[in-house]
Amino acid sequence: MYNRVTEAEITALQAIVGNDNVVCGDDINPDYAHDELGDVSAMPEVLVRVHSTEEVSAIMKLAWEKTIPVTVRGSGTGLVGAAVPLYGGILLETTKMNKILSLNPDNLTVTVQPGVLLMELAAFTEENDFLYPPDPGEKTATIGGNISTNAGGMRAVKYGVTRDYVRSLTVVLPNGEIQTFGASVAKNSSGYSLKDMIIGSEGTLAIICEAVLKLVPLPKVSLSLLVPFPNMKSAIEAVPQIIRSKITPTAIEYISRDTLLFSESYLGKKFPDTKNDAYILLTFDGKTNEEVDRDLSTVADLCLGLGAVDAYIVDTEERKKSVWSSRGAFLEAIKSSTSEMDECDVVVPGNQVDTFIKYTHTLSEEFGVRIPSFGHAGDGNLHVYICRDSLSDEEWLNIKTVCFDRMYEKAVELGGLVSGEHGIGYAKKDFLLRQYGPTHIALMQGIKKVFDEKNILNPGKVCL
Numbered sequence: 001m002y003n004r005v006t007e008a009e010i011t012a013l014q015a016i017v018g019n020d021n022v023v024c025g026d027d028i029n030p031d032y033a034h035d036e037l038g039d040v041s042a043m044p045e046v047l048v049r050v051h052s053t054e055e056v057s058a059i060m061k062l063a064w065e066k067t068i069p070v071t072v073r074g075s076g077t078g079l080v081g082a083a084v085p086l087y088g089g090i091l092l093e094t095t096k097m098n099k100i101l102s103l104n105p106d107n108l109t110v111t112v113q114p115g116v117l118l119m120e121l122a123a124f125t126e127e128n129d130f131l132y133p134p135d136p137g138e139k140t141a142t143i144g145g146n147i148s149t150n151a152g153g154m155r156a157v158k159y160g161v162t163r164d165y166v167r168s169l170t171v172v173l174p175n176g177e178i179q180t181f182g183a184s185v186a187k188n189s190s191g192y193s194l195k196d197m198i199i200g201s202e203g204t205l206a207i208i209c210e211a212v213l214k215l216v217p218l219p220k221v222s223l224s225l226l227v228p229f230p231n232m233k234s235a236i237e238a239v240p241q242i243i244r245s246k247i248t249p250t251a252i253e254y255i256s257r258d259t260l261l262f263s264e265s266y267l268g269k270k271f272p273d274t275k276n277d278a279y280i281l282l283t284f285d286g287k288t289n290e291e292v293d294r295d296l297s298t299v300a301d302l303c304l305g306l307g308a309v310d311a312y313i314v315d316t317e318e319r320k321k322s323v324w325s326s327r328g329a330f331l332e333a334i335k336s337s338t339s340e341m342d343e344c345d346v347v348v349p350g351n352q353v354d355t356f357i358k359y360t361h362t363l364s365e366e367f368g369v370r371i372p373s374f375g376h377a378g379d380g381n382l383h384v385y386i387c388r389d390s391l392s393d394e395e396w397l398n399i400k401t402v403c404f405d406r407m408y409e410k411a412v413e414l415g416g417l418v419s420g421e422h423g424i425g426y427a428k429k430d431f432l433l434r435q436y437g438p439t440h441i442a443l444m445q446g447i448k449k450v451f452d453e454k455n456i457l458n459p460g461k462v463c464l
Contacts, residue, residue: 001087002067002068002069002087002088002089002456002459003066003067003068004045004068004088005045005046005068005088005089005090009046009062009066009068010022010024010046012062013046013048013059013062013090016055016058016059016062017048017049017050017051017055017059021048021049021050021051021096022046022047022048022049023046023047023048024045024046024047025045025046028043028044028046028047028091030043031076032044032047032073032076032091032093033084033085034076034081034084035076035077035078035079035080035081035082035083035084035425036076036077036078036079037079037341037342037343039081039342039427040080040081040084040086040425040426040427041084042084042085042086042087042088043085043088044071044085044088044089044090044091045088045089045090046089046090046091047091047093048090048091048092048093049093049095049096050092050093050094050096050097051096051097052097052209053170053172053178053209053210056092056094056172056207056209057172057176057177057178058176059090059092059176060172060173060174060175060176060207060457061175061176062176063089063090063174063456064174064175064176064454064456067454067456068089068090068456069085069087069088069089069090069456069457069458069459070089070090070091070092070174070207070456070457070458071083071084071085071086071089071090071091071092071203071458072092072094072144072148072203072207072457072458073091073092073093073094074093074094074095074114074115074141074142074144074145074148075095075117075140075141075142075145077138077140077141077145078145078149078422078423078425079343079345079422079425079427080419080422080423080424080425080426080427080428081425081426081427081461082148082149082202082203082423082424082425082426082458082461082462083145083203083425084425084426086426086459086460086461087459087460089456092207094113094114094115094142094144094207094209095115095142096115097113097114097115097144097209098113098115098116098117098120098142099112099113099116100112100113100116100120100121100124101113101210103124103125103128103130104184105128105130107184108130108214108215108216108217109167109184109212109213109214109215110124110125110130110132110212110213110215111210111211111212111213112143112210112211112213113144113209113210114142114143114144114145114147114208114209114210114211115142115143115144116142116143117139117140117141117142117143118134118135118136118138118139118140118141118142118143118146119139119140121143121213122135122139125215125218126218129217129218130215130216130217130218131215131216131217131218131219132165132213132215133155133158133159133160133164133165133216134146134151134152134153134155134156134159134160134161134162134165135153135154135155135156135251136151136152136153136154136421137153137154137327137328137330137331138331139328143211143213144208144211146162147162147166147169147198147199147208147211148199148200148201148202148203148208148423149162149200149202149421149422149423150162150163150199150200150421150423151421152376152379152381152420152421153376153421154250154251154253154283154327154376155250155251155283156376156378156379156381157243157248157249157250157251157252157376157378157379158248158249158250158251158378159216159250161421162199163196163199163200164214165213165214165215166182166195166199166211166212166213166214167182167183167184167185167212167213167214168180168181168182168183168184168195168211168212169181169182169195169198169199169208169210169211169212170208170209170210170211171198171206171207171208171209172206172207172209173206173451173452174206174451174452174453174454174456174457178209179206181193181194181195181198182194182195182212184212197447200423201462202423202424202425202458202461202462203457203458203461204448204451204452204457204458204461204462204463204464205447205448205451205452205457206451206457207457219285219286219287220286220287220288221285221286221287221288221289221291221292222250222283222284222285222292223283223284223285223292223293223296223313223314223315224281224282224283224284224313224314224315224319224320224323224324225281225282225283225284225296225299225300225311225312225313225314226272226273226279226280226281226311226312226314226323227279227280227281227282227300227303227308227310227311227312228273228275228276228278228279228308228309228310228312229276229277229278229279229280229303229307229308229309230276230277230278230307230309231277231278232254232256232277232278232354232357232358233354233358234278234306234307234308235254235278235279235280235377236254236278236353236354236357236377237306237354238280238302238303238306238307238308239252239254239280239350239353239377239378240350240351241302241306242282242299242302242303243350243378245298245299245302247284247295247298247299249282249283249284249295249299249378250282250283250284250285251281251282251283251376251378252280252281252282252376252377252378253280253281253282253327253374253375253376253377253378254278254279254280254281254353254374254375254377255278255279255280255281255327255330255374256277256278256279256357256372256373256374257274257276257277257278257279258370258372259330259333259334259372259373259374260274260279260326261274262330262333262334262336262337262372263326263327263329263330263333264326265333265337266329266332266333266336266337267325267326267329267333269322269325269326270322271322271323271326272312272314272319272322272323273310273312276309280303280377281323281327282296282299284296284299296313300313327374330374330383331383334372334385334387337387338370338387338388338389339388339389339390340387340388340396341385341386341387341388342385342386342400342404343383343384343385343386343422344382344383344384344385344386344403344404344407344408345381345382345383345384345419345420345421345422346381346382346384346407346408346411346416346417346418346419346420347379347380347381347382347411347416347417347419347420347421348380348382348411348414348415348416349380349414349415349416350377350378350379350380352380352414352415352416353375353377353380353382355414356382356407356410356411356414356416357373357382359406359407359410360373360384360407363403363406363407367399367402367403369386369387369388369389369391369399369403370386370387370389371384371385371386371387371403372384372385372387373385376420379420380416380420381420381421382420384407386399386400386403386404388400404431408431408434408435409434412434412435417435418431418432418435419432423462424461424462424463425461425462426460426461429461429462429463432462432463441463444462444463445463445464448462448463448464
């Protein structure tokens with residue numbers, strides 16, 4: 001089906017990017033065989049680090065001519081195997097394409113290469129008095145990866161997801177042709193939105209080489225509110241009440257006590273409150289102190305009326321660092337607490353969050369495994385982790401398989417979807433087929449074929 005990479009192709013790749021940017025065989029670090037969780041693993045035949053759109057184009061022309069598979073990789077922080085080179089071939093790393101190219105303050109846009117890290121873009125835009133609203137938990141992910149998975153994050157409840165902030169994309173097609181989809185304009189009704197097909201396609205349709213992103217003015221004031229509840233049911237039930245109050249927090253996160261304690265242990269830092277079973281962490285932003293204080297007070301009073309134990313205002317830099325560093329460390333904290341873990345990333349309607357979380361507790365008791373969780377309560381995107389601890393290989397595989405099957409089936413039963421923001425990659429292909437059925441998948445495969453007739457770009461992922 002695919003051709004192997006020969007010495008002739010190695011020489012051609014070195015001519016395109018330079019000898020130092022081509023790594024072959026045993027010289028490739030084994031970390032390139034997997035993403036963050038590591039369940040899906042395969043080594044590339046050659047690793048190529050690129051620095052420009054023109055280099056990407058030349059490489060794809062070569063791969064197209066020789067029918068060699070190409071997988072694109074950014075920081076490797078994915079959780080579903082989307083950046084794993086299942087068929088060997090070329091692993092094309094974009095982390096060196098890491099320039100912020102321009103800022104247009106009049107048009108409220110910034111132009112970046114795909115290897116720019118989220119935290120770098122956030123710092124740059126804030127220094128210039130702007131905000132790039134998408135805020136996924138993994139700040140070391142690349143912008144190209146965020147666009148490829150349509151990442152959401154904590155601010156999605158107010159500002160939306162990555163797709164809402166992409167104005168245009170310059171991409172390289174599988175045959176090496178360079179195209180720009182979209183434009184630096186606020187409205188566009190000019191034909192099919194090919195730009196939006198690329199967003200969320202996980203590197204299967206084209207390679208993102210440049211993006212024009214929409215910004216908003218940086219809010220002048222930001223405060224957080226930590227609200228402990230006696231149980232998860234009362235915490236989650238408060239969320240739709242908050243949203244119906246016509247106040248839109250920037251973020252609404254739910255936290256269980258066990259996840260909080262993992263984070264405390266991992267960071268060696270104390271959280272303001274760990275006595276209660278469940279917490280909601282909210283952020284409010286706005287133009288004035290009065291506006292933010294009013295919204296925060298209204299929500300605090302509402303939560304207290306709904307059974308909250310207390311409401312802590314997080315208003316100093318020290319408190320903000322304590323609270324949000326704990327929230328940012330949840331994934332790593334859970335990971336460090338066990339020998340191995342795997343993640344279920346689902347999205348359910350907001351009024352079904354408590355039902356789904358309760359269901360994970362039922363599975364935990366039934367199979368005798370730890371299943372901690374946290375998530376974006378405002379938009380129903382939940383991150384649930386199955387911990388291996390001391391299970392044998394056979395026990396781990398069997399229990400994990402059954403629990404994932406049951407959790408994804410439950411999400412669909414509740415009106416949700418099998419991925420909220422981490423994508424499908426390789427790990428969730430079967431669940432996607434189960435949810436959507438053959439007609440939906442066939443349409444996706446048809447789109448893939450139009451873009452990539454030879455199926456050389458990230459083969460074996462999403463719908464193939």
